[in-house]
Amino acid sequence: EVQLLESGGGLVQPGGSLRLSCAASGFTFSSYAMSWVRQAPGKGLEWVSVISGSGGSTYYADSVKGRFTISRDNSKNTLYLQMNSLRAEDTAVYYCAGLRIMITFGGVIVKADAFDIWGQGTMVTVSS
Amino acid sequence: EIVLTQSPGTLSLSPGERATLSCRASQSVSSSYLAWYQQKPGQAPRLLIYGASSRATGIPDRFSGSGSGTDFILTISRLEPEDSAVYYCQQYGSSPWTFGQGTKVEIK
Numbered sequence: 622e623v624q625l626l627e628s629g630g631g632l633v634q635p636g637g638s639l640r641l642s643c644a645a646s647g648f649t650f651s652s653y654a655m656s657w658v659r660q661a662p663g664k665g666l667e668w669v670s671v672i673s674g675s676g677g678s679t680y681y682a683d684s685v686k687g688r689f690t691i692s693r694d695n696s697k698n699t700l701y702l703q704m705n706s707l708r709a710e711d712t713a714v715y716y717c718a719g720l721r722i723m724i725t726f727g728g729v730i731v732k733a734d735a736f737d738i739w740g741q742g743t744m745v746t747v748s749s
Numbered sequence: 750e751i752v753l754t755q756s757p758g759t760l761s762l763s764p765g766e767r768a769t770l771s772c773r774a775s776q777s778v779s780s781s782y783l784a785w786y787q788q789k790p791g792q793a794p795r796l797l798i799y800g801a802s803s804r805a806t807g808i809p810d811r812f813s814g815s816g817s818g819t820d821f822i823l824t825i826s827r828l829e830p831e832d833s834a835v836y837y838c839q840q841y842g843s844s845p846w847t848f849g850q851g852t853k854v855e856i857k
Contacts, residue, residue: 658794665848665851666786666788666794666837666839666848668839668848680844682845683845716794720841730844732780733782733841733846735782735784735796735799735805736784736786736794736796737796737799737805737806739793739794739795739796740793741792741793742793
């Protein structure tokens with residue numbers, strides 16, 4: 622069974638840090654680009670970051686650039702999101718999602734796929 | 750950044766009726782890299798349509814997608830009670846990838 626399981630969410634104070642993990646099973650993890658998508662309470666979906674299957678290419682939304690770092694360990698079938706300098710507006714459910722194709726050229730994503738695998742999400746609350 | 754605007758905000762229909770959801774982009778979506786997702790309360794989104802018109806694995810054929818350029822449509826031909834959900838469009842042709850604000854479908 623294809624599965625993504627997020628962990629690491631919780632309550633953190635503004636300015637603090639948190640690391641999310643996403644454990645994958647049931648598919649060839651290294652063949653998939655992986656992404657983080659978040660959803661603030663009662664709001665819509667927001668793409669956060671994506672990493673290529675090899676881990677060599679990463680991209681971020683402007684809202685998190687310089688504060689969040691996406692990474693992966695293909696030997697452990699695990700995706701990570703290191704979140705620093707957290708703000709109240711980062712409060713959301715964070716989903717990891719997989720996409721079969723992401724091709725980059727010259728630092729630009731030239732071809733990608735839709736998110737066809739999703740985890741159940743982990744809640745991050747930034748509050749004092 | 751490509752802004753996606755979905756309409757209507759809420760759609761209230763009876764079982765068996767046809768639902769038509771719109772997604773309009775602020776600029777052309779390259780290669781029709783447009784997807785539709787269904788999200789039920791407390792659940793993760795589920796991919797319904799990719800490439801504007803291709804159904805994802807296991808999606809019933811009452812769901813169909815159409816459109817190109819800046820105007821896209823998701824049609825649910827015969828609504829069933831389990832189709833009650835929020836539907837999001839997403840473009841993945843130009844970074845940053847963006848989502849519409851969602852259309853809520855209510856079944857009377």
